[in-house]
Amino acid sequence: MQNNEQLISEYTEKAKQWLAPAYDEETQKAVKAMIDNEDKTELTESFYKDLEFGTGGLRGIMGVGSNRMNRYTVGMATQGFANYLKINFKDKAQISVVVCHDCRNNSRTFAETVANIFSANNIKVYLFEDLRPTPECSFAIRHFKAQAGVNITASHNPREYNGYKAYWEDGAQVLAPHDKGIIDEVNKVKIDDVKFEGNPALIEIIGEEVDKAYLDAVRTVCIDPEVIKRQHDLKIVYTPLHGAGRVMIPRALRDWGFDNIHCVEEQMVKDGNFPTVDRPNPEIAEALTLGLREAKRLDADILMASDPDADRVGMACKDSNGDWILINGNQTCLIYLWYIITNRKAVGKMNPSDFIVKTIVTTETIAEVAKKQNVEMRDCYTGFKWIAREVAISEGKQQFIGGGEESYGFMAEDFCRDKDAVSGCTLLAEICAYAKDNGKTLYDLVMDIYLEYGFSFEHTINVERPGKSGAEEIQQMMVNFRNNPPTTLAGKKIVLSKDFLKLEQVDAQGNIAKLDMPATSNVLQWFCENGNKVSVRPSGTEPKIKFYLEIKDNMTSADQYKACVAKAEKQVEAIKKDLGIA
Numbered sequence: 061m062q063n064n065e066q067l068i069s070e071y072t073e074k075a076k077q078w079l080a081p082a083y084d085e086e087t088q089k090a091v092k093a094m095i096d097n098e099d100k101t102e103l104t105e106s107f108y109k110d111l112e113f114g115t116g117g118l119r120g121i122m123g124v125g126s127n128r129m130n131r132y133t134v135g136m137a138t139q140g141f142a143n144y145l146k147i148n149f150k151d152k153a154q155i156s157v158v159v160c161h162d163c164r165n166n167s168r169t170f171a172e173t174v175a176n177i178f179s180a181n182n183i184k185v186y187l188f189e190d191l192r193p194t195p196e197c198s199f200a201i202r203h204f205k206a207q208a209g210v211n212i213t214a215s216h217n218p219r220e221y222n223g224y225k226a227y228w229e230d231g232a233q234v235l236a237p238h239d240k241g242i243i244d245e246v247n248k249v250k251i252d253d254v255k256f257e258g259n260p261a262l263i264e265i266i267g268e269e270v271d272k273a274y275l276d277a278v279r280t281v282c283i284d285p286e287v288i289k290r291q292h293d294l295k296i297v298y299t300p301l302h303g304a305g306r307v308m309i310p311r312a313l314r315d316w317g318f319d320n321i322h323c324v325e326e327q328m329v330k331d332g333n334f335p336t337v338d339r340p341n342p343e344i345a346e347a348l349t350l351g352l353r354e355a356k357r358l359d360a361d362i363l364m365a366s367d368p369d370a371d372r373v374g375m376a377c378k379d380s381n382g383d384w385i386l387i388n389g390n391q392t393c394l395i396y397l398w399y400i401i402t403n404r405k406a407v408g409k410m411n412p413s414d415f416i417v418k419t420i421v422t423t424e425t426i427a428e429v430a431k432k433q434n435v436e437m438r439d440c441y442t443g444f445k446w447i448a449r450e451v452a453i454s455e456g457k458q459q460f461i462g463g464g465e466e467s468y469g470f471m472a473e474d475f476c477r478d479k480d481a482v483s484g485c486t487l488l489a490e491i492c493a494y495a496k497d498n499g500k501t502l503y504d505l506v507m508d509i510y511l512e513y514g515f516s517f518e519h520t521i522n523v524e525r526p527g528k529s530g531a532e533e534i535q536q537m538m539v540n541f542r543n544n545p546p547t548t549l550a551g552k553k554i555v556l557s558k559d560f561l562k563l564e565q566v567d568a569q570g571n572i573a574k575l576d577m578p579a580t581s582n583v584l585q586w587f588c589e590n591g592n593k594v595s596v597r598p599s600g601t602e603p604k605i606k607f608y609l610e611i612k613d614n615m616t617s618a619d620q621y622k623a624c625v626a627k628a629e630k631q632v633e634a635i636k637k638d639l640g641i642a
């Protein structure tokens with residue numbers, strides 16, 4: 061009890077610092093109400109820690125307090141970022157940055173705050189006139205040859221969240237050594253250091269000129285324009301889930317030659333409250349409810365959805381019975397890479413030095429495709445900054461032709477260095493057109509891939525543990541798995557274990573080998589004798605721990621698919637029990 065009282069006393073003292081004149085009257089009033097409230101839950105959650113500026117930036121619940129997204133936490137992050145840029149580019153006559161935002165509540169306010177602070181630090185700012193997709197922010201950094209960028213977005217998180225993504229001059233999210241350098245500078249900043257008063261002369265509003273250049277670049281992703289000409293009337297239903305995709309994706313589809321596009325009108329409305337969905341996440345079936353309604357009504361060929369910052373794509377299509385089904389993130393990534401390899405070869409665009417990238421938790425079927433097609437495939441950590449790193453280290457030597465991850469993100473180009481739902485949707489439409497041109501659906505293509513390369517069933521389990529106690533519980537779960545790893549999963553012996561924090565792997569005979577990765581990461585993986593794979597990692601952006609399960613099987617006809625899925629689902633339940641998360 062004494063310990064609890066001591067902690068509350070510490071949080072209260074920390075909160076009292078927010079009663080200083082540096083904070084506005086509204087903020088001070090909200091903080092005082094928390095201090096005066098007998099129930100200290102809100103005070104604890106708002107002040108028990110500082111909202112951490114991690115390697116990707118900030119993400120958190122919006123509100124008052126050091127552990128919340130607000131103009132002060134955003135301000136201190138930006139001042140620290142500005143300080144680091146001035147150190148790193150001290151010899152440059154004019155440092156410049158790009159600032160972008162999504163549809164979320166406060167996103168424009170935060171973006172203008174960021175722009176003002178950079179400009180007050182004598183840094184030129186290219187500020188988008190309104191919401192734009194995350195990939196266009198990355199593109200614009202390269203387009204303007206800027207030194208950095210900030211995108212205000214919480215991606216697909218629930219409506220109460222917002223975030224701050226930091227980018228470097230290559231258009232990718234910040235990597236070492238700059239990530240640690242920025243964090244060090246941010247941690248030094250006090251509220252009185254922040255220069256909130258902007259210099260309008262250094263803020264340039266951008267829009268159509270960049271939009272056009274970006275769309276011209278997106279058009280270069282197209283592999284077979286002839287198939288689009290033949291299937292230009294492909295019936296496409298699209299929803300931006302109230303987000304930034306509404307600005308660019310229908311336009312990009314028309315640019316590619318598709319002229320039968322139907323947008324879900326209720327969700328074309330920019331709204332940070334996301335009134336038509338519980339969570340604006342195309343990974344979740346519920347988010348596609350209105351889209352599926354339209355797809356069924358119109359008897360469409362494909363349904364596509366992008367998340368609020370338009371970097372992820374979810375999709376649905378008809379199965380062999382004509383029923384609408386969702387295609388998961390692993391299958392989406394698999395389709396993209398299979399099509400890119402297959403059709404670049406078919407039209408003579410493939411080069412021997414071309415390579416693809418996937419993340420370590422993404423389906424191993426992609427590795428099978430690459431192996432059989434004799435294409436180099438690289439594994440990297442979760443997050444597109446790592447895929448972008450692979451592009452960067454091979455720039456000028458090898459051509460990157462596509463990379464993705466299981467969480468519905470894909471990048472088919474190198475002109476921007478983050479996942480891209482704009483090129484993702486257009487390329488997906490081309491793949492659907494290719495399937496239709498061959499009398500097939502996207503579902504049929506997935507079945508063809510499984511028949512040639514082996515059946516795979518992926519299932520992700522998100523165990524959410526919000527707040528201070530939740531963060532501690534997640535940390536303890538990883539400690540337990542590390543200290544007491546399973547030896548079998550669903551009755552199958554584990555033959556290879558990988559620990560990316562130690563950068564070690566251990567085989568069934570106990571032989572230890574080093575893992576060749578650019579950094580450590582808090583990820584554990586277990587590979588079973590039957591090809592099954594289980595990966596465990598705490599999310600870097602949300603209060604949860606994620607379990608990625610991949611179940612392998614053989615499939616000799618498309619008719620066996622549902623039976624294979626049923627068998628795989630039983631194995632999933634057994635693995636959940638073995639891991640204590642059932």
